[in-house]
Amino acid sequence: MSTEYYLGLMSGTSADAVDLALVDFANNQVQLAATHSLPLPSDIRQQIHHLGNPADNEIDRMGELDRQLGEIFADSINQLLSTTGISPNQILAIGSHGQTIRHRPPGTVKYPFTLQIGDPNTIAERTGITTVADFRRRDMAAGGQGAPLVPAFHQAIFQKPNIDRAVVNIGGMANITWLPRSGKTLGFDTGPGNVLMDAWILKNLGKSYDANGDWAASGQVNKELLEDFLAHPFFAQTPPKSTGREAFNLAWLDNRLAQKTLSPADIQATLLALTAESIAKDIKHLTTSACEVFICGGGAYNLKLMAELAQRLPQATVASTAALGIAPQWIEAMAFAWLAYQTMNRKHGNLSAVTGAKREVVLGGVYFA
Incomplete structure (x- = not known):
């Protein structure tokens, strides 16, 4: 039986765990095929929360945590693959939300921006699976809030x-x-x-x-x-x-x-x-x-x-x-599997009536395996 697997990866504001959802889009259906959750260590959670507000030495701390989270995200994906017996070749793409460390929507600063870390280069390299990431900034470039997606x-x-x-x-x-x-x-x-x-x-x-x-x-x-x-x-x-x-x-x-x-x-x-x-x-x-x-x-x-x-x-x-x-735990991870599916098929992932963007656009950057 044919499958069309995409994998969604979500680490939310609470920064308590990485949630993964393997979704099958074959035959125009949306079927949850497998799930996995990897708790984030307390020291990582603390680093994430500290980066949420201005402080000293931010660039170095962010750069290291970006790579470290990329490794953790890749580990969580490889754990799911090992548990399910699914080959990386069976997954068309990963949709990684990343970990938000700063969100400055329109109306809060002169040049609005949003920043998620968890290096997609590392994810693609460590898993051998094409990775789609950085979904929110394209919506902002189109005049939107970058959220919710x-x-x-x-x-x-x-x-x-x-x-x-x-x-x-x-x-x-x-x-x-x-x-x-x-x-x-x-x-x-x-x-x-x-x-x-x-x-x-x-x-x-x-x-x-x-x-x-x-x-x-x-x-x-x-x-x-x-x-x-x-x-x-x-x-x-x-x-x-x-x-x-x-x-x-x-x-x-x-x-x-x-x-x-x-x-x-x-x-x-x-x-x-x-x-x-x-x-x-x-x-x-x-x-x-x-x-x-x-x-x-x-x-x-x-x-x-x-x-x-x-x-x-x-x-x-x-x-x-x-x-x-x-x-309830898996909805957001499924959403980013769906957003990766949309991106890889060059379909829009935002709703302009929701985010305030001038138009609906294809979201994210693609990091090919």
Whole structure:
């Protein structure tokens, strides 16, 4: 039986792991064939987060980490191949998102830019597979935000003609794809997803994330603090819009908490409410009618967050993408397999209505094996 394999590789804002999805596009289908996840060591995660903000000796530190991540990404791919018994010759291309270390979208600096590292030359050389990378900068060159890019993939596999749908990816940051039964697909970042909750529990409990949202569930939401959080200028922006750790980070949070005497659990509860409220508000701006809302990314495993979203969206059916047959963890990696497929077939990968680009363009640079 013929196959048309592409491999997607994703390392998100949380920088907790490299997720891989092997996708078969044969016969105009999109079938998830295999998956693999490689946790990133804590020292690598710390280096990534430190590069997210200006500091000394950035170029040398970035150059070394770029190569190091390229090696890690290649190792993760070779592990998947070894486990599945699939030959590199069977994979037409790798789509590597890379690790974002700086994102300055239009409106924040004179010359907007976005920067992802994880050397694709190293990936192609170490795996023997053609690699497509640096997807976001071509959209920026066309006047776009460079993000989010996954809505085009969501549109391709999740849109239905008889129901309005929203697909919400809750990773470090959260973004929404609006898939109306008719009309244009829309998409944009809604604000922080897990990034602030993860940073706060790491600082206070030494844990990398709040399993099931249990710690948040033990606290009480402080409405005054929530309103202060929601006063961030990003929430008043109209789409297209994108954000990152540059805007929402532990330093920003500590500044908001100055001279406040709340318990750490209450602050965690309020941070979860911030994520839920910002997502729900944007969905309500898109529609007040019945719709389906599907959650992917790590946030789909936060039971407290899922419950808060369902409570805030009584007109919607809220579920994870598992209800559509794909585990939430693999959607973004699948999206970059699809983006590599688009690039290698010289098809556009962005949606101008989502990113604000002047036109839809072929994304990424190709590094042939």
